[in-house]
Amino acid sequence: xxxxxxxxxxxxxxxxxxxxxxxxxxxxxxxxxxxxxxxxxxxxxxxxxxxxxxxxxxxxxxxxxxxxxxxxxxxxxxxxxxxxxxxxxxxxxxxxxxxxxxxxxxxxxxxxxxxxxxxxxxxxxxxxxxxxxxxxxxxxxxxxxxxxxxxxxxxxxxxxxxxxxxxxxxxxxxxxxxxxxxxxxxxxxxxxxxxxxxxxxxxxxxxxxxxxxxxxxxxxxxxxxxxxxxxxxxxxxxxxxxxxxxxxxxxxxxxxxxxxxxxxxxxxxxxxxxxxxxxxxxxxxxxxxxxxxxxxxxxxxxxxxxxxxxxxxxxxxxxxxxxxxxxxxxxxxxxxxxxxxxxxxxxxxxxxxxxxxxxxxxxxxxxxxxxxxxxxxxxxxxxxxxxxxxxxxxxxxxxxxxxxxxxxxxxxxxxxxxxxxxxxxxxxxxxxxxxxxxxxxxxxxxxxxxxxxxxxxxxxxxxxxxxxxxxxxxxxxxxxxxxxxxxxxxxxxxxxxxxxxxxxxxxxxxxxxxxxxxxxxxxxxxxxxxxxxxxxxxxxxxxxxxxxxxxxxxxxxxxxxxx
Amino acid sequence: xxxxxxxxxxxxxxxxxxxxxxxxxxxxxxxxxxxxxxxxxxxxxxxxxxxxxxxxxxxxxxxxxxxxxxxxxxxxxxxxxxxxxxxxxxxxxxxxxxxxxxxxxxxxxxxxxxxxxxxxxxxxxxxxxxxxxxxxxxxxxxxxxxxxxxxxxxxxxxxxxxxxxxxxxxxxxxxxxxxxxxxxxxxxxxxxxxxxxxxxxxxxxxxx
Numbered sequence: 001x002x003x004x005x006x007x008x009x010x011x012x013x014x015x016x017x018x019x020x021x022x023x024x025x026x027x028x029x030x031x032x033x034x035x036x037x038x039x040x041x042x043x044x045x046x047x048x049x050x051x052x053x054x055x056x057x058x059x060x061x062x063x064x065x066x067x068x069x070x071x072x073x074x075x076x077x078x079x080x081x082x083x084x085x086x087x088x089x090x091x092x093x094x095x096x097x098x099x100x101x102x103x104x105x106x107x108x109x110x111x112x113x114x115x116x117x118x119x120x121x122x123x124x125x126x127x128x129x130x131x132x133x134x135x136x137x138x139x140x141x142x143x144x145x146x147x148x149x150x151x152x153x154x155x156x157x158x159x160x161x162x163x164x165x166x167x168x169x170x171x172x173x174x175x176x177x178x179x180x181x182x183x184x185x186x187x188x189x190x191x192x193x194x195x196x197x198x199x200x201x202x203x204x205x206x207x208x209x210x211x212x213x214x215x216x217x218x219x220x221x222x223x224x225x226x227x228x229x230x231x232x233x234x235x236x237x238x239x240x241x242x243x244x245x246x247x248x249x250x251x252x253x254x255x256x257x258x259x260x261x262x263x264x265x266x267x268x269x270x271x272x273x274x275x276x277x278x279x280x281x282x283x284x285x286x287x288x289x290x291x292x293x294x295x296x297x298x299x300x301x302x303x304x305x306x307x308x309x310x311x312x313x314x315x316x317x318x319x320x321x322x323x324x325x326x327x328x329x330x331x332x333x334x335x336x337x338x339x340x341x342x343x344x345x346x347x348x349x350x351x352x353x354x355x356x357x358x359x360x361x362x363x364x365x366x367x368x369x370x371x372x373x374x375x376x377x378x379x380x381x382x383x384x385x386x387x388x389x390x391x392x393x394x395x396x397x398x399x400x401x402x403x404x405x406x407x408x409x410x411x412x413x414x415x416x417x418x419x420x421x422x423x424x425x426x427x428x429x430x431x432x433x434x435x436x437x438x439x440x441x442x443x444x445x446x447x448x449x450x451x452x453x454x455x456x457x458x459x460x461x462x463x464x465x466x467x468x469x470x471x472x473x474x475x476x477x478x479x480x481x482x483x484x485x486x487x488x489x490x491x492x493x494x495x496x497x498x499x500x501x502x503x504x505x506x507x508x509x510x511x512x513x514x515x516x517x518x519x520x521x522x523x524x525x526x527x528x529x530x531x532x533x534x535x536x537x538x539x540x541x542x543x544x545x546x547x548x549x550x551x552x553x554x555x556x557x558x559x560x561x562x563x
Numbered sequence: 564x565x566x567x568x569x570x571x572x573x574x575x576x577x578x579x580x581x582x583x584x585x586x587x588x589x590x591x592x593x594x595x596x597x598x599x600x601x602x603x604x605x606x607x608x609x610x611x612x613x614x615x616x617x618x619x620x621x622x623x624x625x626x627x628x629x630x631x632x633x634x635x636x637x638x639x640x641x642x643x644x645x646x647x648x649x650x651x652x653x654x655x656x657x658x659x660x661x662x663x664x665x666x667x668x669x670x671x672x673x674x675x676x677x678x679x680x681x682x683x684x685x686x687x688x689x690x691x692x693x694x695x696x697x698x699x700x701x702x703x704x705x706x707x708x709x710x711x712x713x714x715x716x717x718x719x720x721x722x723x724x725x726x727x728x729x730x731x732x733x734x735x736x737x738x739x740x741x742x743x744x745x746x747x748x749x750x751x752x753x754x755x756x757x758x759x760x761x762x763x764x765x766x767x768x769x770x771x
Contacts, residue, residue: 051749051771053738056639063644180756224751351763354754355771391735391768400684401619401727409731410625410745412760412768 001288005031005255007554008277008292010262010307013111014540015298015527015547017240018154020248020256022551023296028558029253031290032245033279035261035299036107039114041217041241045231047082055081071095074102075492078115083229086115094447096436101450102491103302109258110241111300112494113540115229118207118237118357119384120160121537122151122171126368131533134378137330137427138503140532141513144171150545158238158544159214161222161358162205169380170363170537176210178203179358183350184387184415191476192362198372199365199472204358204384207238207541216243224354237357259283263445265295265311265320265523273563274320274523280443294522294554294563298547301331301528302433305499306448308510308517308525309435321500321517324508328434330427330501331452332534334493337486338462339385339420340469342478347415351389359386362419362472364536366464377460381423381536383469390416417478421465424536426457427498431490452490462488495539497528515550522563526550601634603641603650609634611661611671615723618677619730625744628730636733637726652702656722659715683720684727694720735770745770 006028009019016032023030038044052059059082066073072087073079079087088105095103106112125144132139148171155174164172181189181203189201208222219235219242228237235242248254257279264278266289276291297304305328311320319327364380367373390413399405431452439447466483473481490496503509506518515530517523526547528539535542557563601609616628616637628634641650660679661671668675683691697717704711734740741747746764748771760766 049749051738051741052736053741057636057643058640058732058736060644063646179754183757186757222754224754225749349760351758351760352754352756353748353758353763354751355769356754389768392731398685401680403621403623406620406623406625406734409735410740410767 002255003276003288003290005029005290005292006558007031007294007296008033008290009296009298010277011111011297011299011303011527012109012113012240012245012256013106013298013300013527014113014116014238014240015300015543016111016296017113017244017248018544018547019296019298019524019526019551020240020254021244022548023294023555024248024251024253026551026555027251027253028294028555030248030255031292032248032254032256033260033262033277033290034109034111034256034258035282035303036109036111036258038258039109039231039241041235041246042231042233045233046085047230048227048233050082050230067091071102072104075104075494078104078229082227083115086229086231092442094439094441096439096447096449098449098451099453100489101452102489102494103448103450103496104491104494105300109245109256110239113239114231114241116239116540117494117538118228119361119538120155120162120173120205120207120541121361121382122173123147123535123537123542124169124171126169126364127533127535127537130379130535131427137429138501138505138508138532141502141504141509146513147542147545147549150549151541154541154544154548157214158207158243159209159219160205160207160541161210163202165200165202165363167200167363169368170382173205175205176208176212179206179208179210179356180352181360182352182387183347184344184417185360187347188387188417188472188476188478189360192472195472195475196365198368199362201360201362204361206358208357209236214238214243215247217241217246219243222357224356226355226357228357260288261443261445262299262307263310263443265297265307267311267313267316267320267520269313269315272315272520274520280445282443293558294524296547296551296554297523297525297529298527301497301499301531302448304525304527304529305433306435306446308500310446316519321510321520321523323506323519324510326429326501326508327510328499329429329432330498331431331433331450331490331496332425332427332498332531333490334422334495334534334536334538335425335454335458335462335488335490336420336422336493337488338465338469338484339383339418340466340473340481340483341416341418342473342481344387344415344417344478351412356386359384366461374464377457377464379424379426379457379461379536381421381461381465383419383421383465385417385419387415387417389413417473417476419469419472421462421469422493422536422538423458423461423465424534425454425490427501427533428452428455433499450490454488454490495528495534497531497534497539500525500529501532502530503532514553515546516553521557522554524550524554599632599635601638603645604634604638604654608654608657611676612637612657612726614673615676615680615726616730618673618680619727620734626739628734631734631737631739633730633733633737636737637729640729640733652718653722653725655713656718656720656725659713660719660723663715663719679719680723683723686720691720691724693717735768741770747771
């Protein structure tokens with residue numbers, strides 16, 4: 001077995017796939033390590049063609065699933081019969097909660113790039129300058145201009161459909177043709193345009209091919225089945241399994257090794273560099289060391305931080321690169337589960353075709369300067385949502401049962417529309433994860449404990465998120481408008497981030513401007529751990545752009561013998 | 564031949580036409596040979612339950628609840644999805660429903676059952692709200708004291724409305740209705756935001 005490589009990439013999700021592609025394409029012999037099982041495109045999508053009637057009680061969450069995948073079931077949608085195969089078993093893969101924390105994971109080649117929500121938005125300088133302007137946490141070491149070309153590069157490669165709006169807070173991109181809004185959404189969009197100067201509605205920007213093809217393992221246009229999370233046989237949405245890993249594979253430079261849990265980065269005091277990683281082979285239970293000149297941690301925010309925390313040495317007694325004491329801290333997510341819904345009277349003769357795997361988007365409109373500034377909270381939120389026709393109408397509810405009732409439930413019901421907020425969470429030092437060495441997992445590795453909660457800024461923002469959603473639906477003429485706040489614990493947005501933040505000063509941050517650990521420059525961390533602030537935009541696109549940028553940097557540094 | 568295979572074949576033969584008696588007899592024969600037995604609903608109660616399901620979803624130009632074997636869906640749902648506590652609540656309410664039907668009509672024939680469905684499912688909203696409140700108070704008291712007087716009508720209402728909802732889900736989610744009656748597009752291939760309902764699906768709902 002070869003144990004010496006030019007580069008090691010830990011993780012195979014959105015970030016790991018990009019690191020693998022970029023490093024391999026630049027000629028580096030790269031070992032790509034994945035803790036979970038192998039997933040092959042199409043072959044390993046067991047439920048991709050199933051209909052609800054292929055399950056005895058329909059496609060829902062069973063009691064048995066709730067027992068094995070209790071925490072993974074907290075979203076309410078990720079562990080239905082057709083989706084559950086890509087989510088972990090919580091009994092086999094435990095974690096601890098000092099405060100409630102929802103940690104949704106997929107341990108397999110492709111990681112969460114197989115099950116992600118695919119919404120793809122750029123951060124802007126409102127985000128990169130936010131901490132500096134507000135005087136909280138630390139300043140990002142980069143600005144929009146540093147990452148913009150990499151957003152272009154990534155969008156062009158993976159395929160993102162959407163509409164350019166020319167908004168400073170949500171930069172334009174290189175988009176494939178947008179999906180269509182339905183009749184009610186168009187009406188609500190028009191109402192927003194007529195009633196507000198500060199906000200607009202657009203179709204979601206989503207990593208789906210809507211025209212032509214993209215490179216990878218046979219990637220073609222979206223067929224509008226909306227069965228994405230099960231794995232898409234058309235390769236229509238971006239996943240590392242269909243896109244970046246095949247590109248890496250095609251170079252002949254990649255060695256992909258599933259069933260390999262990286263738990264430690266090996267540090268050499270004399271060279272002051274990392275020399276490799278320690279891995280547990282989950283099949284043979286052996287511990288193996290692999291060596292490389294450069295290491296990319298792309299295991300996800302919590303897992304990458306956990307690996308660094310386990311990598312202790314006399315130089316780094318509190319975890320590799322943790323001179324600042326910020327490792328594992330500042331954990332963020334996007335808070336959600338608050339919004340409004342309403343019904344619409346009319347458009348009874350209208351419908352739609354296709355099951356659009358996407359919704360509408362209302363970009364942030366708070367705290368952008370001038371009249372948009374708020375006294376009760378800083379930062380902002382966007383809305384995601386959509387309209388559709390329900391499966392049973394009001395009329396059928398009154399009939400309740402019988403022959404005409406039976407006729408009625410075959411027709412589409414009335415139109416409904418909902419808006420749900422996605423809000424920014426601030427980086428609080430005290431929101432953290434730590435390792436519990438008393439509670440070990442089946443590999444003898446410490447488990448992760450979370451202690452994190454949203455605070456006043458987020459709670460105040462949630463009130464506004466609810467009120468504005470109600471107001472917009474009211475103004476658009478929806479009836480029976482109701483609001484909801486289902487409550488929220490950090491993690492439920494499945495955007496956990498910030499545990500090894502980037503910054504300008506090694507005393508207050510873990511990573512520098514190119515995602516290198518300040519004191520160990522041949523270790524790059526390019527997943528959500530790197531985030532200095534959260535923005536309110538779905539973050540995966542940013543992880544991809546940061547990773548591609550960091551990989552290019554690593555290649556150049558290696559060439560110049562700087563690592 | 565299993566039922567799924569029969570229905571798959573029927574799709575090619577009859578297209579989207581309604582079920583003919585021949586078709587149904589094929590389905591029935593499959594049912595009979597498969598020797599299904601319920602897991603949660605006591606075997607002694609399946610006949611009454613199926614009779615109620617057929618009043619909720621009678622035979623029209625589409626098959627009835629019993630022709631679609633919806634009782635199997637109800638039983639599977641109770642078995643696979645519902646907690647044991649909820650299963651018992653459902654069965655307790657079902658017993659209450661039958662007992663009330665019997666005492667008010669001296670019978671549990673179809674006419675008596677239908678009268679009871681009118682009473683519960685077409686009741687004024689405040690009345691239904693009251694039943695829900697009574698049930699909630701009952702469950703709360705049990706939680707607190709371990710025992711409480713069971714509000715028979717509230718229990719009956721809970722089970723019968725639950726059964727109706729399950730019947731609808733099972734009906735719309737059945738293979739025959741899903742593939743042959745509703746507008747079925749497993750691979751739509753395109754997405755249009757705003758189209759005419761009648762031109763697109765003939766007024767039917769999409770099944771998926």
